[in-house]
Amino acid sequence: xxxxxxxxAELMTQDPEHRVLKNAAVVIEGERISWLxxxxxxxxxxxxxxAGGRALLPGWVDSHTHLIFAGDRTAEFEARMAGESYSAGGxxxxxxxxxxxxxxxxxxxxxxxxxxxxxxxxxxxETKTGYGLDVENEARSARIxxxxxxxxxxxxxxxxxxxxxxxxxxxxxxxxxxxxxRPFVRWADVFCERGAFTEAQSRRVxxxxxxxxxxxxxxxxxxxVGPGVRLAVEFGAASVDHVNHLSRSDVHAxxxxxxxxxAAAGAGERGTVATCLPACDLSTRQPLxxxxxxxxxxxQLALASNCNPGTSYTSSMAFCVTTAVLQMRLSVHExxxxxxxxxxxxxxxxxxxxxxxxxxxxxIAVGHRAxxxxxxxxxxxxxxxxxxxxxxxxxxxxxxxxx
Ligand SMILES: N=CN[C@@H](CCC(=O)O)C(=O)O
Ligand SMILES: [Zn+2]
Numbered sequence: 083x084x085x086x087x088x089x090x091a092e093l094m095t096q097d098p099e100h101r102v103l104k105n106a107a108v109v110i111e112g113e114r115i116s117w118l119x120x121x122x123x124x125x126x127x128x129x130x131x132x133a134g135g136r137a138l139l140p141g142w143v144d145s146h147t148h149l150i151f152a153g154d155r156t157a158e159f160e161a162r163m164a165g166e167s168y169s170a171g172g173x174x175x176x177x178x179x180x181x182x183x184x185x186x187x188x189x190x191x192x193x194x195x196x197x198x199x200x201x202x203x204x205x206x207x208e209t210k211t212g213y214g215l216d217v218e219n220e221a222r223s224a225r226i227x228x229x230x231x232x233x234x235x236x237x238x239x240x241x242x243x244x245x246x247x248x249x250x251x252x253x254x255x256x257x258x259x260x261x262x263x264r265p266f267v268r269w270a271d272v273f274c275e276r277g278a279f280t281e282a283q284s285r286r287v288x289x290x291x292x293x294x295x296x297x298x299x300x301x302x303x304x305x306x307v308g309p310g311v312r313l314a315v316e317f318g319a320a321s322v323d324h325v326n327h328l329s330r331s332d333v334h335a336x337x338x339x340x341x342x343x344x345a346a347a348g349a350g351e352r353g354t355v356a357t358c359l360p361a362c363d364l365s366t367r368q369p370l371x372x373x374x375x376x377x378x379x380x381x382q383l384a385l386a387s388n389c390n391p392g393t394s395y396t397s398s399m400a401f402c403v404t405t406a407v408l409q410m411r412l413s414v415h416e417x418x419x420x421x422x423x424x425x426x427x428x429x430x431x432x433x434x435x436x437x438x439x440x441x442x443x444x445x446i447a448v449g450h451r452a453x454x455x456x457x458x459x460x461x462x463x464x465x466x467x468x469x470x471x472x473x474x475x476x477x478x479x480x481x482x483x484x485x
Contacts, residue, residue, distance in 0.1 A: 083111070083112065083128050083129075084109055084110065084111045084116065084127040084128045084129075085109065085110045085127055085128065085129050085130070085131060085478075085481075086107060086108075086109050086124055086125075086126070086127035086129070086130045086131065087107060087108045087109075087110070087130075087131045087133055087138065087454070087456070088107040088121045088124055088130060088131070088132060088133065089105075089107075089121060089132050089133045089134060089135060090103075090105070090106045090107060090108065090121065090133045090135075090136065090137070090138045090456075091104065091105070091133075091135040091136060091137055091460045091461065092104060092106075092137040092138070092460065092461045092462065093106035093108065093118065093137075093138050093446065094137065094138070094139045094140075094415070094418060094446075094462050095118070095140075095445060095446045095447065096139075096140050096418070096419050096422050096423040096444060096445040096446065097348070097445050097446065097447050098345075098346060098347055098348030098349075099346075100415065100419070102415075103118070103119070103120070105120060105121050105122070106118065106119065106120060106121055106138075107119065107120070107121040107123075107124035108138065108446065108454065109124065109125060109127050110452040110454075110478060110481045111481075112452075112481055113441070113451060113452055113480040113481040113482075114441060114448075114449055114450065114451065114452055114481065115446060115447065115448055115449065115450050115451075115452050116448060117448065118446060118447070118448065131476075133456055135460055136456050136457055136458060136459065136460060136475055137456070137457045137459055137460060137461050137462050137464075138446070138454055138455070138456050138457075139203075139418060139422065139446075139454070139455045139457065139462060140205075140422040140423070140443070140444050140445050140446050140453060140454065140455065141203055141204060141205025141206065141422070141443070141453035141454060141455045141477060141478075141479065142199075142202075142203050142204040142205065142206075142399035142400075142421050142422060142425070142455065143204075143205070143206045143207075143384075143421070143422055143423075143424075143425030143426045143429065143431075143443055143444045144199060144204045144206070144207045144208065144386050144387050144389070144397070144399055144425060145208050145321065145355075145357060145384050145386045145424075145425035145426075145428040145429050146208060146210075146321075146323050146357055146359060146384075146386035146387070146388050146428075147195075147199075147207060147208060147209045147210070147231075147386070147387055147388065147389040147390070147397075148209065148210050148212060148213070148237075148388070148389065148390035148391075149192045149195045149196065149207075149209040149227070149230070149231065149389060149390075150180070150188060150192050150209060150210075150211060150213060150214075150223040150226055150227050151176050151179070151180050151188075151191070151213045151390070151391055152176075152179040152180045152182075152183035152187065152188060152191060153175065153176050153178070153179025153180065153183075153391065154179075154391060155172055155175060155176065155391045155392050155395075158172050158175070158392065159365070159395075162365070162366070162367070167366075167367075168305070168366040168367075168368075168392075168393060169277055170240075170241055170273065170275065170277040170278045171241075171277065172392045173212070173213065173240055173241040173392065174241060174243070174244060176213045176390075176391050176392065177213045177214070177215050177219075177241070177243065180213040180214060180219065180223070181214065181216075181219050185222065185226060188222075188223075188226050189226050189229065189230065192209070192226060192227070192230045192231075193230050195389065195397060196230050196231060198397045199387075199389070199397040199399075200477060200479060200484050200485065201474065201477070201484075201485050202397060202398055202399065202400060202472070202474050203399065203400065203455035203474045203477055204387075204397065204399055205443070205451075205453035205454075205455070205477065205478075205479045205480075205484070206232050206425070206426070206429070206431070206443045206444070206451075206453060207231040207232055207233075208231060208232065208233045208234070208235060208269070208429055209227050209230070209231045209233075209234060209235070210227075210234070210235040210236070210237040210240075210271055211223040211224050211227065211234070211235070211236055211237050211238065211240075211263060211267070212237030212238070212240035212241075212271075212273075213240070214238075215238065215240065215241065215243045216243070216259075217254065217258050217259045217262050218262075220236070220238050220259050220262065220263050221259075221262035221263050221266075224236060224262075224263040224266035224267050225266050227266065227267075228266040228267075232429075233268055233269065233429055233431075234266055234267045234268060234269070235267060235268070235269035235270065235271045235299065236260070236263045236264075236267040236269065236270045236271065236291065236296065237270075237271045237272075237273070237301075238254075238255040238259045238260070238263070238287075239252070239255050239270075239271070239272040239273060239278075239279050239283070239284070239287045240273050240278070241273065241278055242278075242279075248279075248280075248283060249283075252279070252283045252286055252287065255287055255290075256286055256287055256289075256290035256291075257290075260290060260291060260294055264294055264296075267296065268296065268297060269296055269297045269298065269299055269320070270287070270288070270291030270292075270294075270296040270297075270298055270299075271298075271299045271300065271301060271323075272284045272287045272288060272300055272301065273301040274300055274301060274302050274308065274309060274310040274313060275301065275302070275304055275305050275306075275308060275310070276305055276306060276308070277305070278301075281308075281309040281313065284300070284309070284310075284313055285313060288300070288313065288317045288319070289317075292317065297319075297320050297430065298314070298317050298318070298319040298320065299314070299319050299320055299321045299322065299323060299357075299428070300313055300314040300317075300319050300321075300322045300323070301323050301324055302314060302322045302323070302324060302325065303322070303324055303325050303326060303327045303328055303332065304324035304325075304326055304327075304366075304368065305326075305327075305368070306327050307327045307328070307329055307332075308327070310322055310324075311325065311328060311332040311335060311336060311354075312331075312332065312335060314354050315335045315336060315338075315339050315353075315354050318339075318354070319354050320352070320354065320355060320428055320429070320430060321354060321355040321356070321357045321384060321428040322336070322354055322355075322356060322357070323357040323359065323386070323388075324357075324358075324359055324362070324371065325356045325357070325358060325371045325372075325376070326363060326368045326369055326370070326371050327369070328371075328372060328375075328376075333372075333375060333376060333379050333381070334379070336353070336354055336356055336376065336379070336381045337376075337379040337380045337381050338353075339353030339354045339381075340352075340353035340380055340381060340382055341353075343382070348423075348432065348433070348445075349433065352427065352430075353381075353382065355381075355382050355383065355384050355424060355427050355428040356371070356373075356376050356381050356382070356383055356384070357383075357384040357385070357386050357424075357425075357428055358370075358371040358373045358376075358383060358384070358385055358386075358406065358410070358420070359371070359385075359386055359387070359388040359394060359402075360385065360401075360402050360405040360406055360409065360410065361387055361388065361394045361396045361398070361401055361402055361405065362388040362393045362394035364405065365393055365394050365395070366393050366394075370405075370409055370410050371410070372410075373385075373406060373410040373411075373412055373420070374410060374411040374412065377412065377416060382424060382427055383412075383416075383420040383424050384420050384421075384424035384425045384427065384428040385399070385402045385403060385406055385417060385420040385421040385424065385425070386399075386402070386421075386425060386428075387399055387401075387402060399421050400465055400472075400473065400474075401470075402417075402421060403417040403418060403421050403465050403466070404417075404465055404466050404469045404470075406420065406421075407465070407466035408466055408469065414462050414463050414465060414466055415462070417465075417466075418462050418465070422444045422445065423444040423445050424444070425444055426442065426443050426444025426445070427444070431443050431444065432444055432445070451480055451481075452478050452480060452481040453478065453479055453480065454476075454477070454478040455474065455476075455477055456474075456475045456476040456477070457473045457474065457475055458473050458474070458475035459473050
């Protein structure tokens, strides 16, 4: 079955040459993109979709979410809006609600959040454990997550549960809990922040998870300058997320990590992606991450929703893109790139082809997964020009019309 999408006013490929094609068309065959180019040259297909002069983008790649949870933290949010500051302690509230929810309901809740994201143009999602915080509930979260999203990250090191000694809990995270989640996860993460895990504890978690064959990421530099970025670069983590408070040496270390990357070819040795989470920054009233400075220094950037009940209860990648343009001074093209190709880079899926069975996502090119987002607008600029307006017109996820 092939589908021709034609009459595309603006096709933002996010390919290595950053091509933006006008009056374009795309052909989908099965789950892959089989052709793109000028609409006038398009081949015939089994069915045709008239894009009506709209803009077509890669689907959003949301590389940082926490979707496996139950409960609600409205009261904490209200207190924050009244002047309280965010602290990691709220994680315990969600952990209690999550532990007392059945597998069926946790799955149903997570699927609802995924559906909400897909309806807004998100076509590839990562999610984390981290609201189980004991062996049984972390393994359960990982198992459920593996059935509802594309990639799963182990975040046993999210908070030391009340009544447990931090060293003892770190041992658990690095030992029995890691073994229990291992079949379901590809990545590990650690919340390296005051009120969560110290540098020494984070180091132990990263080492153990790396030894277990997991790729790494770090929640770092969210609540203040700290060791998160330094550790992430030292361990060759795929991403360091939040990055609100950076020293000059943090920026340099991140930029250096990309010295083996050939941006023009979109290939080479990957460094550590800086993942900015602007919806979280607004909800926690943290300074927005210095995305402009990071890009100018040569760091590869991702934008993600950080959808979670505590600090960022939104699945809207469009909101993140809009904020990145209006407040972080990224161009529309840079922001869309960070929310598509950048997320794919953070998840190790920016390349891949028919041979390895896992197709590239986050950019529109022949052989890549047909993850497409048709805006109800003639150009991607409308994402920032018309803030808050729902602009998703149609979505294809792995070649299947999802909206
Ligand atoms: N920083 C750690 N974890 C989440 C917050 C989790 C919560 O407060 O429930 C975050 O990314 O912001
Ligand atoms: Zn997070």
